[in-house]
Structure formats: structure tokens, C-alpha cells
Amino acid sequence: MAMEKSQKRTDEDELLRKMEARIQNGNREEEWNELKAFQEAISGSFLMAKVGLDGHILAVNKLFCEAIGFDEAELVGKAIHTLNSPLVPLEQALNLWEEISSGNVWRGEISKSKKDQSLLWVRATVVPLIRNGEIIQFVGIYLDITKSKRVESDLELFLSMLNQSNDAIQVADIDGRLQYVNQRSVDNLGYERDELIGKYVWEFEKIFDGLEDWVKHFNEVKANPNGMLQDGYNKRRDGSIFPVEVNVKYIVIQDKGYIIAILRDISERQQAQLQLMKNQQLLNEAQRVARISSFEYHSRTNKLEYSENTWRILGLQEDAPILLDKLKENIHPDDLVDLLSDWNNVLENGGLLDKEFRFYDAKDHLNYMRAILRSYVREESTGSRVIGTLQNITSDVIxxxxxxxxxxxxxxxxxxxxxxxxxxxxxxxxxxxxxxxxxxxxxxxxxxxxxxxxxxxxxxxxxxxxxxxxxxxxxxxSSAGKSKNPSVHFRAMPLLVDLAETIQTSYPAVEVHIGAVPELYCDQTAFEQVIGNLMSNAVKHNSNADPKVEVLYQEESNAHLFTVKDNGPGIDPEYHEKIFKMFQTLLPRDTMENTGVGLAIVKKICDELNWGLTLESEPGLGAEFRVSIPFEPVN
Amino acid sequence: MLTTKRVSGGHLTTRLMTNYRSVLLIEDDEVDVLNVRRAFRKRGFTQELNLAKDGIEALSMLENTTTGLPDLILLDLNMPRMGGFEFLKKLKESPFAGLDVYVMSTSSEDTDKDLALELGASGYIIKPLYTDQFADELAQILG
Missing domain, CATH: 1.10.287 (Helix Hairpins)
Known part of the structure; x- marks a missing residue:
């Protein structure tokens, strides 16, 4: 790149070429004076150094000393390559030496280190001096290009910055034609850079209607020396649209006015904002529906923050600031002292508070409130932070x-x-x-x-x-199931045997079979009444020639299951519900003296104690009453 | 709490008291009074039988007696003015607290029986449907 740059035709180059020509033309006597004059002229304009075949400096001119920062005495005798800056690539240094050692002139840009370690960029022409076909020394003629080098590298940096920017940067003229776009603009809009240059702004920026609109905008920006910030929408090549935030400023380049625009794709930000808004809305809506509000309090700053629904919950005028000290005035005096003491307690010690209190709303109507809050105590200096919810429980309380x-x-x-x-x-x-x-x-x-x-x-x-x-x-x-006896442990077998014997006293023909029964834990009196009534019911109505009653036990996953089974006439499913009703009998009382209370009592006790009671029976097939007694945890 | 004179199923199980000479019946129901009188007549009880219509009348008779106190009181529970339970309470606080009292009631509730015994009654008879059964029970007391 440096070699290319040196091809540029400048006045200095021209002069050097002439001098070279003369030097190479020989050492003719008649031209010596002219040459001498040239040398003086060059010495007054360029940095110059004479270097021996071994690379040591033989002489330097004044300009060289001034530029490099060393004085002549320091320079003479020094190897010239030690003045090269660390930026000089090894190849360049070798190339230089090779060229001039072969008798060729070397041209190029090379950087030197000044005495103060800063860079000195020079465009160099190094000429081997040849006498009698032998190289006797080298002459370097240098032009200080440090300043333009700096500008060049600044520009390079600047362009790279522009292209690496996360924002699209565009420059447009008063006609609305794009003059410059950076890489991000290309990426964002989906056009090639060449397509964008010369494109009208309104072709992709939706907020402009056309030239007229653009000129109006142009002048408006021009009138605002600090620039303007606006929102817009850009259209991609594929027609899709995305939101942008545009920072525009009027600039003048070489007496011509332009607008420079920095555009930021705010799709994500807008999406996030939209989501945030939606969440906020959802929260407000949910709080409204749930009749709940939330708040946060910082004791150090005495700052209370609350959700929108708080006004509604408290029945206070909307948008009026809610202050803790003022709230106290609305709390029912009978609840205030207690509430304050609890509040101060959690502020100081932290912890959970769940409290109901009465509260007068803006219309002086009494409401019931429930506050549930948790206090987090931090260090003394930062105080405590309380977060909580507030519910209006008036209707619940009613x-x-x-x-x-x-x-x-x-x-x-x-x-x-x-x-x-x-x-x-x-x-x-x-x-x-x-x-x-x-x-x-x-x-x-x-x-x-x-x-x-x-x-x-x-x-x-x-x-x-x-x-x-x-x-x-x-x-x-009326007294059945009322007494609510405590559950006790008891052996059911002797109890069932007793019941069987009592029944057999009145009905000696009945055969009673009792299966294996474990120890039970339940209301013993209720058990006796229920099973006793079912057994006597099974016997009383049994018209079989060999009447039988069976009491069977089965353990279920969460209950004791007792079955009282008979071989009597059976009950038509049509009557399965009816028989549990008070005074309900299926036969005329003259045929069968029966009050119709036994099964009603069984049903009442089972209902009171949450015992299951079912009946399975068909006419002619006997009846099976099942009682399911849920396991109880033993105290 | 309960006295040792427990009864069960309406049948007296305590030791029989004999030699009662005079009985005070406190009863408002005419048929029940008749029932007692018939039992006396049919079983040939020789004791003197006096009658009070309720607790108040009975207390006043005890206080104003000229012929002496009865050995035994037969007491109904449901009566106007002063019923059986209240009479038992009053009697306990009176100078006549030592008198033998048997309660005769329609109620077959254990709670009624327990309360009567707790208030100092010596026994509790459930008035049966059958007059003969009733006479049997009286005979157990009167001998």
C-alpha cells in the first residue's frame, strides 16, 4: 500500500526524479555546480542523510535533525536502521537494504522513531551513490508525511467505526438522495450499498411522503442546531417494516448542506415495552378481578409504592397520592392501635403480618380490609423493606x-x-x-x-x-347420632356375638354367622346401633324357612367394610332409597309390627359420622347392607 | 355422682324397703292416681295413701302436717306449677330431705332417670302401659 501511495505524482516527486537522473548520469565536471545548487535546494526542503556501506550515518542535514529530534552529533556514526520504528516490518527493512545494495533506488513510506519515541512517517527515496561502478555510499532523501499519515489512519478508524456501529448512519442531501450509508444501514434495509447510494429517503423511510415533505423536514432539522430525535418506520427491501428511533442533524460539508441520520432499530425495545405494558395491564386487570392490590414500602425513605388497584381497594379518590400517615386517619380507631403496634413490630424485627382491619373509604363507608405483608429487615442504615397485598374483604366478612x-x-x-x-x-x-x-x-x-x-x-x-x-x-x-361419642379402641367380635345372642333370644330359629373381625377404632355406640339395627332388620323381615344372617368384614384401603347379609325376601331396587326414610315400612303394619325407624336411625348415624352406607338387593335374593367406616387417625 | 340405687329397665334392683306406713302420691293425672289406687286395692296394700296435685301442694302438706310425715313419696315428673325435678331440689334443701322418694315417669330417657337419681330419688319407675305390670313394680317397693 505504501508503494502505491508513493506513485502519486507530486511536485516533490518530480524534483527527486530530476535529481536522480542527474546523479545516475555520472559525475561530470560541468554539471557539478548545477548539481550542487540542486543539492542545496533539496537540503533546504527535505530531510537528508548520507549512510555508509556498513549502514552507519555519515552525515545528516538540519531538517533531518529537527524532524527526528536527535542532534547531528548523536546521529553520525549511528546505524540508520536503529531509527526505524517498531512498526517497520522486517521484510520492508530487508527489501530496502537488498535494493540499494544491488544499486537500485528504493522508494517507499517508512516509519521512524523520534527521540521522544513518537512516530515519524516519511516518504523515502534512498539512492546508492556509485563511483567507478562501485557503490560508495547511500543518500536518503525523506519527506515528512506524519501529518497526512495520521489523517489517513484517523479516517480509516472513523470509517471502520461507522461501519461497525450498531446504529444505521445515513447522509442525505436536500434532494433526499442518500450520499452515504454505513454497513448497518445495508444490513438493516437488505439492499446492496450501491443500490442505497442515490436512493430517495422516502423510498424506505415511511414517514416521508415525497420530496416536498422531505424538504420541509430538511429545513426543520436545519433550523435545529442541536439536532432532533424522532420515531419512524423503515421498510426493508422485502417490504417488511421495523420501528426506528432517528437522531438527525444538519451538517455542512464543503459548503453544501446535508442531513446525517443515526437510526436505531427499536423492534426489540418496542417489543419489550409492549410486553411490559401488556404485563402491567394484565397485572392491573388481575388485581381488579381478584380485588387485591400490592404495595412496597421502604422505611428509610418512608416511601410507599402501590399498584393502580390500591385506590379502588381502599375506596380512595383515584390518582390522589396515598400517604401512610394519612391512611391512619381512615382506619377504624378500635383497630388502629393494634394494627400500628403489629406494623411497627414487623418493621423492626421483620416477619409476616396477616391482619384484618376496618377502614373508612372516601365516602366514609366502612370497609373490611385484609393486609398480608412481609418485612425484610436489612442493616440499620438501610431500614426495612415491606412488600404486601391488600384485599377488600367487606363482602367476605358480610x-x-x-x-x-x-x-x-x-x-x-x-x-x-x-x-x-x-x-x-x-x-x-x-x-x-x-x-x-x-x-x-x-x-x-x-x-x-x-x-x-x-x-x-x-x-x-x-x-x-x-x-x-x-x-x-x-x-x-331424634337422639341418634347426636351424642358424638369419642372414638375408642374395642374388640368388635364379642360385641357382635352379644348382638347375635340378643337377636336369637327373640328369634331362636335364626342362624347368625360372624366372620373374622379385627379390633376397631371408632364410635363404639354408633357401631353397635348401626350393626345392631341392620342385624335385627335382617332377621325381622326374613320369611325364609332357614333364616340366616351373616356379618362379614373386609379391610379396604382406607376403611373398614362391614356387610350384613340375609337370605330374606330381598328388596326391589325401586325401594332402596325409600326404606331409609322415617316410618317407612314395606309391609302393612298389621302384617308386620314394625315402626320403620331402625333403618332411618342407621342412615342418620352414618350420615352424621360420614360412614358409607349402601344396599345391594334383588327381590328373592336376600339383601346386603354395607357399612364403610373410614380409618381414623389415632390421637 | 349417682346413688347406688341403680335401676334398669324399669325394674327395681335395690334392696326392698318394708314397713312403709304412709305414702304421699304427688300426681296431677287423674288416670295415674286411679292407677295407683287400683293397685293398692287389688294388691291389698295397707298403707295410708295421701294425694298432692303438684310439688307446691306437696311441700305445703309436708310443712303443715298434723298427722305426721309420710314414709314414702311417689313422685310424677311432669306436673303444672312445680314438677318432679324442682320438687326434688326443694326437698333436698328442706327439713324433710331424708324422705324416700320414688320417681314414676313416662320418660324412658336415661337422662331423666340419671337426673332424678342425682337429685336424691331412691328409685325410678317407668310407667308401663299395662296396669298389672305397674302394680308389680309398686309391690316391689311397698312389699
Whole structure:
């Protein structure tokens, strides 16, 4: 590259060529004076050095000394190659020496190190002096090109910077034609550089309508010496569009005005901004729907930051700044002291706070709030940071209160109902017994009753007895499952044997089979009532010639399963639900004295204790009642 | 809490008390009074039988007696003005606290029986449908 540059035709070159010609033409006497004059002229314009065959400096002129920074005494006797800068490639140095040693003139740009270590760039012409066909010494004639060299390298650096820039840089003239584009512009727009140069700006910049619009813009930028920042959209060669942020400035180059534009592709930034906005919107929306807001507090700065929904949650005027100290005025006085003490506690010690309090909104309406927050204590100097959420739980509290009230009412009503059943039953029983007694006495007092009267009186007493059974049934049913006995460990086998024996006392023909049963942990009384009732139910209705009842046990994954099986008449699936209802009997009471309370009691107890109760039966195939008692954790 | 005089199934299981001479029946139901009187007559109980319609009348009779206190009180539970439980409480605090009281009630609830015994009753009879059964139970007490 340096050799090429030296081919440039300049005045200095011309002069050198002339001098060379003369030197090579020989050592003629008549030209000596002319030559001498030349030498003086050259010596006044160029740096010069005479170097011996061994490379040591023999003489230097004044300009050389001034340029290199050493004085003559320091230079004479020094090997000239020691003045080469570290930048001089070895090949260049060897090439120089080879050329001149062969008697050729060497031309080129070479850098030297000055005394102060800075660079001295020279365009050099080194001429071997030949006498009688022998090289006797060399003469170097140098032109200081340090300054232009610097400009050149600056320019190179600048161009490389322009092309490596992440921003597109474009220069356009007043006609809107591109004069310069950097590499990024080429990459961004998808055109070749040659295609872009000379292109009209509005062909790819969407915000300009055409020449007129451009000129207007041009003048506007011209009027703003500090430049302007604007957003736009660039169109690629393939027609796709991307957003850009454009920094424009008016510049003058050689008396002509241009606009230089620095364009930044902001697709990603815009995307991120859009995503951020969407997230923010989503958060706000979600907080609105969930009726929740979030906040952050820094104790050192006493700064409270809060989400948009906070105004809505607190029922305060929107956009009015929310200040912690002012909030206190809205908190119900009965809740304030407690809340403040808890708040100060977590501020100081950190930790979690979950607190409900009452709060008056902007319209002075009372609201119930729930704040859940966590405090992070840092060093004393930085204070603590609190993040938390706020919920308006007014409607929840109202629902909760209503539910509590309703539960209380229900409990009271249940208690009243129980009491009612008890009272009614007792009050009904007295006159009933009186009727029974009186009919007894009438029968005693009338020994000569006709058979018909005798039978009627018997029926009368039977009905009274049935009524008493029904009343007792109501009493049993109303108290069943109520007592909530604690669960106990007990051996079920002896208990089942007892139940079987009791049944066999009344129904000696019945065969009862009891399978292997483990120790149980549950409400023993309830177990006795449920299985006892199912067993007696299985027996009572059994019309089989060889009545059988089986009680079988099976352990399931999470429950004890008991099956009470009979070989009785079976129950039509149509009645499977009905039989568990109070006073429900499937046969006329005259055929079968039965209150219809037993299964209702079984069902009630199972429901109260969450025991499973199912029935499998077909007419003629007996019935299987299954009770599933969930395992309970033992205390 | 409970006295040792436990009853079960309406049948007295305690030691029989004998030699009662005078019985006070506190009962508002006419048929029940009749029931007791018939049992006395049919079983030939010789004790003197006096009658009060409720707790208040009974207390006043005890306080104002000229013929002496009864050996045994037969007490109904459901009565107007002052029922059986309240009478038992009052009796306990009165000078007549040592008197033998047997409760006769329609209620077959264990809670009623337990409360009566806790309040100092000596026994508890569930009034049965059958008059003969009732007479049997009285006979157990009166001998």
C-alpha cells in the first residue's frame, strides 16, 4: 500500500526524479555546480542523510535533525536502521537494504522513531551513490508525511467505526438522495450499498411522503442546531417494516448542506415495552378481578409504592397520592392501635403480618380490609423493606357473618327441634297410657263382653301400643347420632356375638354367622346401633324357612367394610332409597309390627359420622347392607 | 355422682324397703292416681295413701302436717306449677330431705332417670302401659 501511495505524482516527486537522473548520469565536471545548487535546494526542503556501506550515518542535514529530534552529533556514526520504528516490518527493512545494495533506488513510506519515541512517517527515496561502478555510499532523501499519515489512519478508524456501529448512519442531501450509508444501514434495509447510494429517503423511510415533505423536514432539522430525535418506520427491501428511533442533524460539508441520520432499530425495545405494558395491564386487570392490590414500602425513605388497584381497594379518590400517615386517619380507631403496634413490630424485627382491619373509604363507608405483608429487615442504615397485598374483604366478612349467624340459628333451631321431639313425645305418651289403662279397666269391669267387643278392645290396645312404639321411634331417631361419642379402641367380635345372642333370644330359629373381625377404632355406640339395627332388620323381615344372617368384614384401603347379609325376601331396587326414610315400612303394619325407624336411625348415624352406607338387593335374593367406616387417625 | 340405687329397665334392683306406713302420691293425672289406687286395692296394700296435685301442694302438706310425715313419696315428673325435678331440689334443701322418694315417669330417657337419681330419688319407675305390670313394680317397693 505504501508503494502505491508513493506513485502519486507530486511536485516533490518530480524534483527527486530530476535529481536522480542527474546523479545516475555520472559525475561530470560541468554539471557539478548545477548539481550542487540542486543539492542545496533539496537540503533546504527535505530531510537528508548520507549512510555508509556498513549502514552507519555519515552525515545528516538540519531538517533531518529537527524532524527526528536527535542532534547531528548523536546521529553520525549511528546505524540508520536503529531509527526505524517498531512498526517497520522486517521484510520492508530487508527489501530496502537488498535494493540499494544491488544499486537500485528504493522508494517507499517508512516509519521512524523520534527521540521522544513518537512516530515519524516519511516518504523515502534512498539512492546508492556509485563511483567507478562501485557503490560508495547511500543518500536518503525523506519527506515528512506524519501529518497526512495520521489523517489517513484517523479516517480509516472513523470509517471502520461507522461501519461497525450498531446504529444505521445515513447522509442525505436536500434532494433526499442518500450520499452515504454505513454497513448497518445495508444490513438493516437488505439492499446492496450501491443500490442505497442515490436512493430517495422516502423510498424506505415511511414517514416521508415525497420530496416536498422531505424538504420541509430538511429545513426543520436545519433550523435545529442541536439536532432532533424522532420515531419512524423503515421498510426493508422485502417490504417488511421495523420501528426506528432517528437522531438527525444538519451538517455542512464543503459548503453544501446535508442531513446525517443515526437510526436505531427499536423492534426489540418496542417489543419489550409492549410486553411490559401488556404485563402491567394484565397485572392491573388481575388485581381488579381478584380485588387485591400490592404495595412496597421502604422505611428509610418512608416511601410507599402501590399498584393502580390500591385506590379502588381502599375506596380512595383515584390518582390522589396515598400517604401512610394519612391512611391512619381512615382506619377504624378500635383497630388502629393494634394494627400500628403489629406494623411497627414487623418493621423492626421483620416477619409476616396477616391482619384484618376496618377502614373508612372516601365516602366514609366502612370497609373490611385484609393486609398480608412481609418485612425484610436489612442493616440499620438501610431500614426495612415491606412488600404486601391488600384485599377488600367487606363482602367476605358480610358473608362470613351471615354464615355464622345462620349456623347459630340452625343450631338453635336444631336444639329446639330436639327439645320439641322430646316434649311432644312425653306429652303424647301420658294420655296414650291413660287410654290403655282405661281400656284395661273397662275390660275388667265388663266380664260379659261379646266376642266382637272383646276383639275391638284388643285392637284398641294394639293401636295404642303401636302408637307408643312410634313415639319411642321418634325419640330414638331424634337422639341418634347426636351424642358424638369419642372414638375408642374395642374388640368388635364379642360385641357382635352379644348382638347375635340378643337377636336369637327373640328369634331362636335364626342362624347368625360372624366372620373374622379385627379390633376397631371408632364410635363404639354408633357401631353397635348401626350393626345392631341392620342385624335385627335382617332377621325381622326374613320369611325364609332357614333364616340366616351373616356379618362379614373386609379391610379396604382406607376403611373398614362391614356387610350384613340375609337370605330374606330381598328388596326391589325401586325401594332402596325409600326404606331409609322415617316410618317407612314395606309391609302393612298389621302384617308386620314394625315402626320403620331402625333403618332411618342407621342412615342418620352414618350420615352424621360420614360412614358409607349402601344396599345391594334383588327381590328373592336376600339383601346386603354395607357399612364403610373410614380409618381414623389415632390421637 | 349417682346413688347406688341403680335401676334398669324399669325394674327395681335395690334392696326392698318394708314397713312403709304412709305414702304421699304427688300426681296431677287423674288416670295415674286411679292407677295407683287400683293397685293398692287389688294388691291389698295397707298403707295410708295421701294425694298432692303438684310439688307446691306437696311441700305445703309436708310443712303443715298434723298427722305426721309420710314414709314414702311417689313422685310424677311432669306436673303444672312445680314438677318432679324442682320438687326434688326443694326437698333436698328442706327439713324433710331424708324422705324416700320414688320417681314414676313416662320418660324412658336415661337422662331423666340419671337426673332424678342425682337429685336424691331412691328409685325410678317407668310407667308401663299395662296396669298389672305397674302394680308389680309398686309391690316391689311397698312389699
Amino acid at each position: 358473608t362470613r357473618n351471615q354464615l355464622e349467624k345462620r349456623t347459630r340459628e340452625l343450631e338453635q333451631r336444631n336444639a329446639e327441634l330436639d327439645q320439641f321431639a322430646q316434649i311432644v313425645s312425653h306429652d303424647l305418651k301420658s294420655p296414650l297410657r291413660a287410654i290403655h289403662n282405661l281400656s284395661d279397666w273397662i275390660e275388667e269391669g265388663l266380664p260379659d263382653l261379646t266376642d266382637e267387643n272383646q276383639r275391638n278392645l284388643g285392637l284398641l290396645k294394639k293401636r295404642v301400643e303401636r302408637m307408643e312404639n312410634l313415639i319411642n321411634g321418634i325419640l330414638h331417631y
